[in-house]
Amino acid sequence: MGDFWAIYILWLRDLKRYWYDKARIFASLGQPILFLFVLGTALSPSVAAPGGIKFSEFIFPGIISMTVLFTSIFSAISIVWDREFGFLKEVLVAPVSRWSIVIGKALGGSTVAVLQGCLMLLLAPLVGVQLSLLIVIQSIFVMFLIAFAITGLGIVIAARMKEMEGFQMIVNFVIMPIFFLSGALFPMDRLPSWLALLTRIDPLTYGVDMLRGVMLGIHSFSYILNLVVMLGFTFIMFAVAVIEFNLAE
Amino acid sequence: MNTTTEIIKVENLKRKFNGFTAVDSISFAVKKGEVFGFLGPNGAGKTTTINMLCTLLRPTSGQAFVACCDVAKEPNRVRKEIGIIFQDPSLDDRLTAEDNLKFHGYLYNMDHRVIEARIKDVLTLVELYDRRKDYVKKFSGGMKRRLEIARGLLHQPKLLFLDEPTLGLDPQTRAHIWEYILKMRQEHNLSIFMTTHYMQEAEVCDRVAIIDHGKIVDLDAPANLKSKYNETTLEGVFLKITGKDIRPQAGESAWTQWMRRT
Numbered sequence: 001m002g003d004f005w006a007i008y009i010l011w012l013r014d015l016k017r018y019w020y021d022k023a024r025i026f027a028s029l030g031q032p033i034l035f036l037f038v039l040g041t042a043l044s045p046s047v048a049a050p051g052g053i054k055f056s057e058f059i060f061p062g063i064i065s066m067t068v069l070f071t072s073i074f075s076a077i078s079i080v081w082d083r084e085f086g087f088l089k090e091v092l093v094a095p096v097s098r099w100s101i102v103i104g105k106a107l108g109g110s111t112v113a114v115l116q117g118c119l120m121l122l123l124a125p126l127v128g129v130q131l132s133l134l135i136v137i138q139s140i141f142v143m144f145l146i147a148f149a150i151t152g153l154g155i156v157i158a159a160r161m162k163e164m165e166g167f168q169m170i171v172n173f174v175i176m177p178i179f180f181l182s183g184a185l186f187p188m189d190r191l192p193s194w195l196a197l198l199t200r201i202d203p204l205t206y207g208v209d210m211l212r213g214v215m216l217g218i219h220s221f222s223y224i225l226n227l228v229v230m231l232g233f234t235f236i237m238f239a240v241a242v243i244e245f246n247l248a249e
Numbered sequence: 250m251n252t253t254t255e256i257i258k259v260e261n262l263k264r265k266f267n268g269f270t271a272v273d274s275i276s277f278a279v280k281k282g283e284v285f286g287f288l289g290p291n292g293a294g295k296t297t298t299i300n301m302l303c304t305l306l307r308p309t310s311g312q313a314f315v316a317c318c319d320v321a322k323e324p325n326r327v328r329k330e331i332g333i334i335f336q337d338p339s340l341d342d343r344l345t346a347e348d349n350l351k352f353h354g355y356l357y358n359m360d361h362r363v364i365e366a367r368i369k370d371v372l373t374l375v376e377l378y379d380r381r382k383d384y385v386k387k388f389s390g391g392m393k394r395r396l397e398i399a400r401g402l403l404h405q406p407k408l409l410f411l412d413e414p415t416l417g418l419d420p421q422t423r424a425h426i427w428e429y430i431l432k433m434r435q436e437h438n439l440s441i442f443m444t445t446h447y448m449q450e451a452e453v454c455d456r457v458a459i460i461d462h463g464k465i466v467d468l469d470a471p472a473n474l475k476s477k478y479n480e481t482t483l484e485g486v487f488l489k490i491t492g493k494d495i496r497p498q499a500g501e502s503a504w505t506q507w508m509r510r511t
Contacts (some may be wrong), residue, residue: 239440
């Protein structure tokens with residue numbers, strides 16, 4: 001029972017911190033909106049998207065995934081801030097199991113990421129994507145799957161990082177490749193084999209594909225394959241994160 | 250071991266950081282209800298010892314028991330019984346004072362109906378109750394320290410660790426902080442383990458251990474130490490034992506470097 005309340009309060013803390021920084025809520029929507037409207041509009045006439053839809057419609061689920069990806073990773077990496085500002089000690093010295101700290105942090109980060117994703121979802125009418133209540137519910141489910149997997153990855157990275165200095169490296173060598181290789185911005189059906197291979201190694205590919213399937217009915221892999229890969233990746237990340245937190249001093 | 254009178258028992262406790270021995274086979278015991286001072290120059294091994302006792306750092310060898318539980322084997326049982334005021338701030342400044350305490354109460358699995366009342370008690374004690382809705386970001390250094398003391402006491406620990414609790418505070422705040430701590434001690438039979446650089450503050454201790462280069466050099470009541478070394482103040486005793494040379498922060502930097510590498 002103690003672990004349940006620890007998870008709850010860690011989750012609530014992330015939500016309160018999210019709400020505290022209202023300016024950031026909107027500021028962090030700037031980049032995805034640029035991608036969606038500038039890149040989407042500019043490339044729409046020249047890029048043929050599958051299923052005969054406009055390119056800007058095609059990338060809409062990809063841009064939402066991008067929002068979820070970046071928010072998740074930032075939330076998880078905030079553990080490094082907590083370490084630098086001393087707050088992590090308050091958590092680590094409390095009588096709670098290490099796995100509940102990992103789960104609480106991941107749930108908090110995921111909830112914040114899904115909220116950001118939902119704000120992007122509000123732009124659907126502007127892009128011309130038709131959403132029903134069922135599609136919205138399914139989209140939230142997929143966004144949460146992506147968010148939970150990526151916060152898991154972020155916690156694994158954060159457990160090894162002692163200071164924020166290395167964060168730009170993580171963005172350049174982990175986050176940007178995950179984003180660019182995920183097929184968020186391009187159709188997957190006409191790629192050269194080396195690129196096709198790389199996209200298939202990227203776990204986010206399966207999340208983006210699932211979200212695109214749910215929202216637009218266009219997908220490259222089956223729903224089941226997407227789900228299994230995402231859940232498998234999430235499980236591995238959490239196992240590693242819990243081991244790291246148990247070993248850490 | 251004697252389970253009834255000792256709140257801390259340490260036997261041959263040692264901690265190395267990549268070949269540097271920060272704490273070198275120390276042994277001592279702290280009695281229940283006692284205020285125990287841990288004094289030493291920078292880098293002597295004080296914070297390393299506290300980190301081992303409060304389960305943040307595993308001993309390289311030796312044993313430490315807090316409230317009869319082995320810190321290495323039953324960390325969660327130890328964590329329940331202790332409150333800690335760290336040397337460096339450890340509050341979330343993007344939460345209100347009240348939310349910081351609520352967070353603590355939930356982490357320590359306190360009864361939710363009790364948390365509200367306890368928050369009121371401890372905030373009243375440190376005279377911050379009317380500021381409970383303010384974000385910690387707006388607090389001064391002294392107010393943050395008072396809030397941390399309130400937080401350390403919230404779950405009614407049996408043993409309170411104070412690592413340089415008054416470092417960098419003005420004399421008024423320092424006096425107040427001691428007032429709160431000693432009041433709490435009287436009311437709840439709290440045991441206190443503290444480190445400090447202010448020797449007049451160490452006078453309130455029932456006993457002090459003087460530590461240097463990771464070893465305990467002497468351990469006794471302040472009055473006994475003063476007569477033994479023929480000094481009128483604890484400061485005199487301290488300087489006589491540890492010498493007058495300024496220390497490089499050897500231990501602290503070894504600890505920081507190690508934290509960065511791992």
